[in-house]
Amino acid sequence: MTDRRGVAAARRVVVKVGSSSLTAGDGTLDVAALQALVRVLAERRVAGTEVVLVTSGAISAGMAPLGLTARPRDLATAQATASVGQGLLVARYTEAFAQHGLRVGQVLLTAEDTIRRGHYRNAQRALDRLLALGVVPVVNENDTVATDEIRFGDNDRLAALVSHLVRADAMVLLTDVDALYDGPPSSGASRISEVAGPQDLEGVVVTGRGSAVGTGGMVTKLASVAIATGSGIPVVLTSARNAAAALAGDPVDGGPVGTFFAATGRRVPTRMLWLAHAARTAGRLVLDDGAVRAVVERRTSLLPAGVTAVHGTFEAGDPVELAAADGRVVARGLVSYASDELPPLLGRSTRELRAELGDGYDREVVHADDLVLVPARG
Structure with missing residues (x-):
């Protein structure tokens, strides 16, 4: 139209x-x-x-x-x-x-x-x-x-x-x-x-x-x-x-x-649309520079290796903010882990997690299909 x-x-x-x-x-x-x-x-x-x-x-x-x-x-x-x-x-x-x-x-x-x-x-x-x-x-x-x-x-x-x-x-x-x-x-x-x-x-x-x-x-x-x-x-x-x-x-x-x-x-x-405009986020994940580029530029899923910090209390499936180290929110997503599960996984590769903890712990923190970018504010 x-x-x-x-x-x-x-x-x-x-x-x-x-x-x-x-x-x-x-x-x-x-x-x-x-x-x-x-x-x-x-x-x-x-x-x-x-x-x-x-x-x-x-x-x-x-x-x-x-x-x-x-x-x-x-x-x-x-x-x-x-x-x-x-x-x-x-x-x-x-x-x-x-x-x-x-x-x-x-x-x-x-x-x-x-x-x-x-x-x-x-x-x-x-x-x-x-x-x-x-x-x-x-x-x-x-x-x-x-x-x-x-x-x-x-x-x-x-x-x-x-x-x-x-x-x-x-x-x-x-x-x-x-x-x-x-x-x-x-x-x-x-x-x-x-x-x-x-x-x-x-x-x-x-x-x-x-x-x-x-x-x-x-x-x-x-x-x-x-x-x-x-x-x-x-x-x-x-x-x-x-x-x-x-x-x-x-x-x-x-x-x-x-x-x-x-x-x-x-x-x-x-x-x-719900995630981008209506969801109230339950927490925040802080990403390293490489993860920010992967999410924003290549639109890939967020893996445990790219997360440096977890803020807030949330359950698997809740909406969370994805932020750069300077606090700038770059995306929103539906997280695959509860907040108390994530800290031991941060910074570690999926291969390492699978070998140590077994199947299921090698999944994405936020899948690309459950992620929306937040426009930069000029």
């Missing part, structure tokens, strides 16, 4: 909408805006496209009933507000989609559901089954139980991971601006129509947090785009009022809608 027209032909699409697009100026839920979005999504679903909606707005929806005038900053109050607001939000979605003869299924996720492999597969099966039954999954982060340590932090990143999880053909990010600009839109910056790759973003100035009721901003959206496009999923970023045009690949005011981000990579195995 190389342009917006491919979005119109997508068999399965993930649409993410932010809090700012669903709430009024006072922070209350804007039911009319929600219903307008649902009309667009319902038309696409009735036309035959499978739609997954990733929505923010639970905390925003809970603010007014609790008499809050600003988004809560402490975790406990945020969790309580989400608990109140989530019921209201999904009820509105249920009512709105029902007017078009469609059912919705609520799916609440925490980062733990993508950190742990079993949870990830369960979420994938649940979403696949909902789609097979003709249901529109409504996905949100489970703010009620998420802690600071296991939060996605924003639904933009969640949308990208869900897009890969459900094998979407395209992702549409709906926000409070109509496109990506090369600077703050209020400063007369120019709109960027298409992004073919990271090189097109050089010199682009983006800010951090977005609206007062949201947690993201253009920074998190571009991070989400990188995850999606890097795994073969094109993205359109625009405002909620342009949702219909974005999904149909139609122009707005005579020109292309929003910003189209072309896919830059191939589809990767689910576990590799």
Whole structure:
């Protein structure tokens, strides 16, 4: 898919909408805006496209009933507000989609559901089954139980991971601006129509947090785009009022809608995307210079001879960081040994280990098939 027209032909699409697009100026839920979005999504679903909606707005929806005038900053109050607001939000979605003869299924996720492999597969099966039954999954982060340590932090990143999880053909990010600009839109910056790759973003100035009721901003959206496009999923970023045009690949005011981000990579195995973007590592292995070159340049498996130190406590199969001697993380991988097994093996060849300890101790510490490189930060 190389342009917006491919979005119109997508068999399965993930649409993410932010809090700012669903709430009024006072922070209350804007039911009319929600219903307008649902009309667009319902038309696409009735036309035959499978739609997954990733929505923010639970905390925003809970603010007014609790008499809050600003988004809560402490975790406990945020969790309580989400608990109140989530019921209201999904009820509105249920009512709105029902007017078009469609059912919705609520799916609440925490980062733990993508950190742990079993949870990830369960979420994938649940979403696949909902789609097979003709249901529109409504996905949100489970703010009620998420802690600071296991939060996605924003639904933009969640949308990208869900897009890969459900094998979407395209992702549409709906926000409070109509496109990506090369600077703050209020400063007369120019709109960027298409992004073919990271090189097109050089010199682009983006800010951090977005609206007062949201947690993201253009920074998190571009991070989400990188995850999606890097795994073969094109993205359109625009405002909620342009949702219909974005999904149909139609122009707005005579020109292309929003910003189209072309896919830059191939589809990767689910576990590799999970390992690269969602896994919380359980420890760190320090590599000598030769092992770093072997892993990074030749993409080979990590052997015991190349490991100089072990940090953390982990079991076989857990995700760990692979770091150079200077602390620079070069890769992530699924380790084949528990942390208490590794120290006696460090620096020793597989031939030596086999001769002394027997078969099984000559295996790779991290197999090449269970390893992803971490891009260098310039």
